[in-house]
Amino acid sequence: MxxxxxxxxxxxxxxxxxxxxxxxxxxxxxxxxxxxxxxxxxxxxxxxxxxxxxxxxxxxxxxxxxxxxxxxxxxxxxxxxxxxxxxxxxxxxxxxxxxxxxxxxxxxxxxxxxxxxxxxxxxxxxxxxxxxxxxxxxxxxxxxxxxxxxxxxxxxxxxxxxxxxxxxxxxxxxxxxxxxxxxxxxxxxxxxxxxxxxxxxxxxxxSAFKAISTLIAVNPSLKIDRDSMMVVSPDESGIPRAIFYSSLMGAPLGVFYRHRDYSVSVEGEHPIKELRFLGEPIEGRDVLIIDDMINSGKTMINTATVMHENGAKDIYCIAPFGLFTNGIGAMQEAVEKGIIKQVLCTNLIYRKPELLNAPWFVDVNMTPFxxxxxxxxxxxxxxxxxINPSCKISDLLNQIRIGELFE
Incomplete structure (x- = not known):
């Protein structure tokens, strides 16, 4: 003044x-x-x-x-x-x-x-x-x-x-x-x-808020707490992304470390020699695998397979972009074997009709955003x-925890 x-x-x-x-x-x-x-x-x-x-x-x-x-x-x-x-x-x-x-x-x-x-x-x-x-x-x-x-x-x-x-x-x-x-x-x-x-x-x-709210909407019985769920990064480069989900959802974080052979390049990528998991025990927990994209689907499937073999309950794959460059056959097989339950990706990019029609695929609608x-x-x-939906996600999860979900 x-x-x-x-x-x-x-x-x-x-x-x-x-x-x-x-x-x-x-x-x-x-x-x-x-x-x-x-x-x-x-x-x-x-x-x-x-x-x-x-x-x-x-x-x-x-x-x-x-x-x-x-x-x-x-x-x-x-x-x-x-x-x-x-x-x-x-x-x-x-x-x-x-x-x-x-x-x-x-x-x-x-x-x-x-x-x-x-x-x-x-x-x-x-x-x-x-x-x-x-x-x-x-x-x-x-x-x-x-x-x-x-x-x-x-x-x-x-x-x-x-x-x-x-x-x-x-x-x-x-x-x-x-x-x-x-x-x-x-x-x-x-x-x-x-x-x-x-x-x-x-x-x-x-896209995290829409991904989480859609996951909850289609799976209303999903328990989101420290004892029932784990958030997993399929590689070391995705740790910050998984930490964001883990921190807001109050779930422990698990990380996969990929030991690559940098002397060889296959289709522009160095092959993985060994996959190691760092984190708490998985048995009996629902698992959210978080990545920035699903390219061929190989990384998600390999990660989910290890989780499944170690006693994970239901496994959900979440990524903003579902490319599926080699088709959906491998992912379909993983679902049929009971390894993966659902895959959630946004509608920000083109998705093939076969992907949209797959019963295990959930399309996250980003048009309002x-x-x-x-x-x-x-x-x-x-x-x-x-840009940073942290408060909206926290409010949504708090409403769920007290059993009162508002619009």
Whole structure:
């Protein structure tokens, strides 16, 4: 509080304000450049419902501003392929002055396009080049460009061994140089990738709250306490991720240590010579195996097998991204043998129909969360509580422990 020249007091604005009272940066525009348009349509519809409610309640003066409430926030775009495999992007609607959100799924591999009259399956490299084309088409017109890339392209190539390329750092710098203001990625392989572009806004929300709440919803009899459950990291690199779950759920932590043969490389990975477990006795406990992704499924299955052989009760595999690059056959077999009970992954990436139809697979719906992120970023709301869901998870588990689960 300060005094003005005419002795009138000037009251400093309160720091206790709600994000939805802030002024939008610009009208929202959403571009879905991958084949995952159903996901983006759901995000659009949820965002519309949120803003419609605010407009009906006239919750702030900005609800009447141009472009704040629209039935359709999607900006139509077209990717044209030449017969050589080269391409170009055309935006079919104006993006001038918009706060643009490009939602991309670099793992969406069901689409194909012809190269010299032969079908070519769209790869992550192709998707990334198309993303760059969209950014270049919108540059200088959109007021701000934000990219939502749930699975970080080249995120596993975050450091260098011997003469390897630094693909992740190069990719991030390229986005920054093209004018991307914010990059939103979920559960990255290593959060230290932000050091590659210290001047670009990178947000890394967790899928943990939705994973835990979904697990509880589909398994209401699951006991979450120190004596009934254990959280396990399948490798040493995933320990911080497992600690997050373990600490909030009050369950002991177990860790697998992988002794690798670094003199050999098979399909880009060094084979595991020995698997060692560090932790409390497993017998009679439900086990949550936490990882950042299920690639082929081999790591999850090997880990679960050791747990099962040591007397674990029910085993649940939780990962934000279920890639299943070699199909679901091995996981199906593990379920049929009673080794694994359920697998929970988000809908942030493309999932094959065979995976979605598997009775042991649980799809964790992240569309409300993505819509909430877009809504918050558009008004430059603080994202702290959204990025780190610790309080929400603690509240949820406390409600369960006292037997009163509220919405």
């Amino acid at each position: 300060t005094a003005s020249p005419n002795n009138q007091e000037i009251i400093a604005p309160s720091s206790d304000y709600q994000g939805y009272l802030l002024e939008p940066f610009g009208p929202i525009g959403i571009i879905a450049h991958t084949a995952n348009e159903a996901f983006v349509r759901q995000v659009n519809d949820i965002l519309y419902e949120k803003r419609l409610k605010r407009k009906n309640e006239h919750i702030n003066p900005y609800v009447d501003s141009a472009g704040y409430l629209r039935k359709d926030y999607l900006i139509q775009s077209q990717i044209v392929r030449f017969t050589t495999g080269e391409g170009k992007v055309t935006l079919n609607q104006t993006v001038r002055g918009h706060d643009l959100f490009i939602i991309t799924d670099v793992l969406s591999h069901q689409a194909t396009f012809p190269i010299f009259s032969e079908a070519h399956r769209t790869s992550p490299d192709d998707h990334f080049r198309d993303l760059l084309r969209i950014i270049m088409a919108a540059s200088g017109k959109a007021r701000r460009i934000n990219v939502i890339m749930p699975f970080l392209y080249e995120g596993r190539q975050d450091n260098r061994h011997a003469r390897e390329s630094l693909d992740c750092a190069a990719m991030l710098q390229q986005l920054y140089q093209l004018g991307v203001a914010n990059l939103i990625i979920f559960d990255p392989h290593d959060p230290r990738i932000v050091n590659a572009v210290p001047l670009m806004g990178i947000e890394m929300p967790k 993505v819509a909430r992120l877009i809504d918050a970023i558009n008004v430059d709301e603080s994202l702290g509580a959204l």
